[in-house]
Amino acid sequence: MDSLPVELLRLIFEYCDATTVQHLRLASSTLATVGYDYLIPPHFTSVEWRDDVKRLHSIASHDQLRSSIESITFNFAKVDEYSARHTSFFQHWLQEPEERNEILQDAWTRYYETEERGRGLPSFSSRGSLVEEAFKNIPRLTDLEITYTKCPYDIDVLKDVFLVRNCRKRDRVQACKNMNVIVSAIRHVRLSSLTIDQLPLELFKVADDRRHWFDCARSFASLSQLDLIIDPPPNLLPQARFRAINGLGHVLQFSPNLTRLSLGFHTYHNPLAKFALRFEDLLADFTFKKLTDLKLEGISCAEHDLRSFLTRHSATLARLRLGGRGLAKPYEMSIGGIHLYEGTWRSFFASLQGKLPRLERFHMEGDCEAGEIRTTSREVYKFHAVTDDNWGRPAATRPLRKTIDCLELERYLLRGGEYPKLAVPDD
Secondary structure (H helix, E strand, O other): OOOOHHHHHHHHHOOOOHHHHHHHHHOOHHHHHHHHHHHHHHHHHOOOOOOHHHHHHHHOOOOOOHHHHHHEEEEEEEEEEEHHHHHHHHHHHOOOOHHHHHHHHHHHHHHEEEEEOOOOOOOHHHHHHHHHHHHHOOOOOOEEEEEEOOOOOHHHHHHHOOOOOHHHHOOHHHHHHHHHHHHHHOOOOOOOOEEEEEEEEHOOOOOOHHHHHHOOOOHHHHOOEEEEEEEOOOOOOOHHHHHHHHHHHHHHHHOOOEEEEEEEEOOOOOOOOEEEOOOHHHHOOOOOOOOOOEEEEEEEEEEEHHHHHHHHOOOOOEEEOOOOOOOOOOOOOOOOOEEEOOOHHHHHHHOOOOOOOOOOEEEEEOEEEEEEOOOOEEEEEEOOEEEEOOOOOOOOOOOOOHHHHHHHHHHHHHHOOOOOOOOOOOO
């Protein structure tokens, strides 16, 4: 086997799992040398119940292994045990009692054993120097994800309950500390994509916290994809709110080369609420010159403000998504829509006719409204998903009652004609 060309040996290693790679490298010195590049998978996932910070630092300190890592996911998700236990029971309600008890007992036993392994480990926020040093020594790191909503355990029962927002818990203060550690380290790398699915908005209103983000201008300049889900705190005074939005806007402007931007607001303290946003406060007249894909979710804005923001990107914008799932539970309709507190959807879409010449796809999802509650001209639409965020068919396409799709609106924006009748189907 040693006589085979290196290219064939590499092809063999590509089909091997981690355990097989380790065994194969023991066969000969040639296989040991070629297999070095396959010891560490290109994607590194860090969870809090393992000492992954130390492991990441060790890999980054190794002359040969450090080049293996291309993307990192920091998973800080935690289980709300009380809600998760009740949810898991009802998710298995239709099974035979003996079978249900066996499945749940096995799942929760594995959960307690996993958590026990993590007891005594230092907190992530106390190991900032290790994280920063690791980032300095990972030359090929381009993709970074920070998540609080994905299950950190390889346990099917918990993966199911994690789809329900009530089954996840988070300490906001600790989340801010963890975020500051990572952001401080980001300045040492040049990222092409960054994803954060529960970013505390208050990070952008405090001077010390804002400084960490402002120091990342060099790293953000290389971003082509940015996916942010903002989590506003329950109580934010007007001045602090403006300062936070202004700080977030500054960070967005550090990324002039974005081709894909996804910006959403998930208000965990009130899941149905929409976050009032003025694009003038967020970005003033700033334009992403290369933006082709845009998604906005969970906001309340004025018709003219939203239209102005979209038409500024008319030279490049090819795919537009308004709304999303929001914080809806698996069996609920999407609740991450857009609300127009000024103007109407009809005039909004009519005014976009011919203004987005490069637009190829359009999608609208969630509870989309326009106008005040007491007005007779109030518009209320409930759209179900037609495609997923990658413009493929969604995994579950069965529409719920009292919801409609956006296909006629897409046709109207792309081809013109008469404004569609967006009537809600009868029961």
